[in-house]
Amino acid sequence: MAAGTPTRRPFGERLAAAMAEHGPLCVGIDPHPGLLEQWSLPDDAEGLRAFSRTVVGALAGQVAAVKPQVALYERHGSRGMAVLEETLAACAEAGLLSIADAKRGDIGSTMDAYAAAWLGEGSPLAADAVTLSPYLGYESLRPALDLARRTGRGVFVLALTSNPEGASVQHVGGERSVARGIVDAAGRENSGASPFGSTGLVVGATVGDALARLGIDLAGSRAPILAPGLGAQGATGADLRAAFADCWPQLLATSSRDILRAGPDAAALRSAALRTRDTLV
Numbered sequence: 001m002a003a004g005t006p007t008r009r010p011f012g013e014r015l016a017a018a019m020a021e022h023g024p025l026c027v028g029i030d031p032h033p034g035l036l037e038q039w040s041l042p043d044d045a046e047g048l049r050a051f052s053r054t055v056v057g058a059l060a061g062q063v064a065a066v067k068p069q070v071a072l073y074e075r076h077g078s079r080g081m082a083v084l085e086e087t088l089a090a091c092a093e094a095g096l097l098s099i100a101d102a103k104r105g106d107i108g109s110t111m112d113a114y115a116a117a118w119l120g121e122g123s124p125l126a127a128d129a130v131t132l133s134p135y136l137g138y139e140s141l142r143p144a145l146d147l148a149r150r151t152g153r154g155v156f157v158l159a160l161t162s163n164p165e166g167a168s169v170q171h172v173g174g175e176r177s178v179a180r181g182i183v184d185a186a187g188r189e190n191s192g193a194s195p196f197g198s199t200g201l202v203v204g205a206t207v208g209d210a211l212a213r214l215g216i217d218l219a220g221s222r223a224p225i226l227a228p229g230l231g232a233q234g235a236t237g238a239d240l241r242a243a244f245a246d247c248w249p250q251l252l253a254t255s256s257r258d259i260l261r262a263g264p265d266a267a268a269l270r271s272a273a274l275r276t277r278d279t280l281v
């Protein structure tokens with residue numbers, strides 16, 4: 001293979017195909033202690049393994065993507081991270097797109113290492129895409145942006161997060177807000193992509209009218225939009241329709257606890273996911 005040739009189709013194309021087939025839902029894999037208890041699983045690596053296997057087994061071929069929350073594996077140390085590696089491998093094996101919710105961001109030299117870990121060919125933690133925090137400066141993410149392009153993987157850069165505290169940083173600047181700068185920068189990565197590129201954005205399902213107030217053009221960014229906050233954080237399908245009307249084909253809504261609490265029965269988990277997906281179509 002020629003140097004620089006991606007080893008797989010670009011993430012944006014693969015995500016668009018998965019969304020066309022399964023709809024615009026990503027299910028979070030968030031093995032919270034309370035959920036493990038509810039599923040009668042121990043709060044240890046074995047519990048994580050059973051939880052993760054059940055979710056991947058129930059949802060492969062049913063939803064567009066899953067999003068393992070790295071913090072909930074990391075709290076179990078190296079054993080938890082080994083289960084995360086297994087989970088990402090199981091997704092790849094099942095043809096289910098994985099988005100590692102790691103929210104990495106650091107100075108460029110360290111970012112090189114994070115990029116290699118989450119997006120590098122042959123890395124045990126490599127996912128189809130990873131979430132990134134741009135708050136050391138958007139360009140500090142360059143090693144990950146470039147490696148994702150080379151390996152056919154993707155990134156989702158935090159722009160307007162779903163938590164109420166995010167506004168105190170992201171809304172600063174009004175019409176020239178911090179968030180708008182991030183959206184515009186992601187748009188430059190995706191120029192010419194159709195229907196969207198591989199540099200995604202995280203925009204909370206809970207943002208309400210913030211996009212309009214801040215003059216943010218998500219459609220123009222050609223970014224896939226990962227929207228957490230559906231379900232447990234209070235946002236509904238109707239809220240998403242209202243907030244993201246202009247860029248609906250780019251939207252990948254994500255929900256974790258609200259769906260996961262239907263487990264451990266695989267059929268119940270699948271039904272909960274499909275019910276949620278049906279609120280989006």
Ligand SMILES: O=c1ccn([C@@H]2O[C@H](COP(=O)(O)O)[C@@H](O)[C@H]2O)c(=O)[nH]1
Nearest residue numbers: 028069161162204228232233255256257
């Ligand atoms: O702005 C953000 C970015 C990421 N998240 C993550 O998504 C899930 C949401 O879980 P729910 O149970 O559906 O509330 C979780 O892993 C968060 O860390 C987010 O909520 N908001």
